[in-house]
Amino acid sequence: MSTAPRSFSIRFFLPDGTPDGMKIVEKSNWIGQAIACPRAKFAGLRKRTEFGKAGVYLLLGQPNPDEPPKVYIGEGDPVGDRLVQQQKQKDFWSSVIFFTSKGENLNKAHVQYLEARLVGLALEVKRCSVENVAKPALPSLSEADKAELEEFLVQMLLICPALGISVFHKPTGADESTELLYLRKKGLLVVGYEAADGFVVRAGSQAAKACVPAPPEHVGKLWNNLVSQEVLVNDGDQRKLAQDYTFSSPSLAAAVMLGGRASGLSDWKDAKGRTLKEIRAAAAAGME
Numbered sequence: 001m002s003t004a005p006r007s008f009s010i011r012f013f014l015p016d017g018t019p020d021g022m023k024i025v026e027k028s029n030w031i032g033q034a035i036a037c038p039r040a041k042f043a044g045l046r047k048r049t050e051f052g053k054a055g056v057y058l059l060l061g062q063p064n065p066d067e068p069p070k071v072y073i074g075e076g077d078p079v080g081d082r083l084v085q086q087q088k089q090k091d092f093w094s095s096v097i098f099f100t101s102k103g104e105n106l107n108k109a110h111v112q113y114l115e116a117r118l119v120g121l122a123l124e125v126k127r128c129s130v131e132n133v134a135k136p137a138l139p140s141l142s143e144a145d146k147a148e149l150e151e152f153l154v155q156m157l158l159i160c161p162a163l164g165i166s167v168f169h170k171p172t173g174a175d176e177s178t179e180l181l182y183l184r185k186k187g188l189l190v191v192g193y194e195a196a197d198g199f200v201v202r203a204g205s206q207a208a209k210a211c212v213p214a215p216p217e218h219v220g221k222l223w224n225n226l227v228s229q230e231v232l233v234n235d236g237d238q239r240k241l242a243q244d245y246t247f248s249s250p251s252l253a254a255a256v257m258l259g260g261r262a263s264g265l266s267d268w269k270d271a272k273g274r275t276l277k278e279i280r281a282a283a284a285a286g287m288e
Helices: 039-045 079-089 108-125 143-163 217-229 250-258 274-282
Strands: 009-015 023-027 034-040 055-061 068-078 096-099 181-185 188-195 198-201 231-236 238-241 246-247
Touching: 009 055, 009 217, 023 143, 034 039, 034 143, 039 079, 039 096, 039 108, 055 143, 068 079, 079 096, 108 143, 143 238, 188 250, 198 250, 217 231, 217 250
Parallel strands: none
Antiparallel strands: 009 023, 023 034, 034 096, 055 068, 055 096, 181 188, 188 198, 198 246, 231 238
16 A cells, blocks of 8 residues: 655755755754765865765766766765775766765665665666666675665655756656656657656657667767667567656657657647647646
8 A cells, every 4th residue: 555755854054155065965854964065076075074984975977968867876984985086086977975874873884785775776777877887786784784774775765856866766657647648750659748857758658760860969879878778679660668767858758769859849749639838838827
């Protein structure tokens, strides 16, 4: 039996006094905390006491907003030692987020467990390019420790969207109130819907066998990435989507599925034949 989401509060503290600087993030009824920092402010991050605790971290970079972000997931005890190494060794990232305990509740094995779980989730969801060379193994822990760390992980994942991180989250499933939209072109049938963090195309939707010659660069890159990750798989003379997948926009979703250029506002239509543009206009006018 599913339960409705429960309300909670998230507190952001900006120690630099600037909205684009470091952020200390805490959640109600949680023993952990997150520290988010742009790479340009790394010198200030090193002065934080949290830098000396055990933690799990994310290095994040995204050269193009229409391409999947790049993520490296690691751990350290203390986490600061590993971050100093990554500051010297890895070029792709522009921001870092790491998770620690407010007290001394995490040790080396604990953060190794969290690292392995996060890498596994990112590889499963396939919404980013995981820069880790290999998937780390889960350490040997007691049943009680695993249960506590799974709860810690749940709280981490609740905070991630508030920090703009969606790479660990599977698309929210459609319910009875979700308005499904359809794309019918080139003999393909694609089904999707608008979600809070983008546009979801449903598993089983049909896609072009190949991209058109010289597609828009970001479309071609994402199409190739989804093929290599086996999100788009062969299905006779076409391809199909092997899992629900969240695109950044309706237009990008349509373009990738068609293998070329597309206009999401005119190509996606509801069961009545209204375009997405018309649906949004009606909603803005209070006619829905």
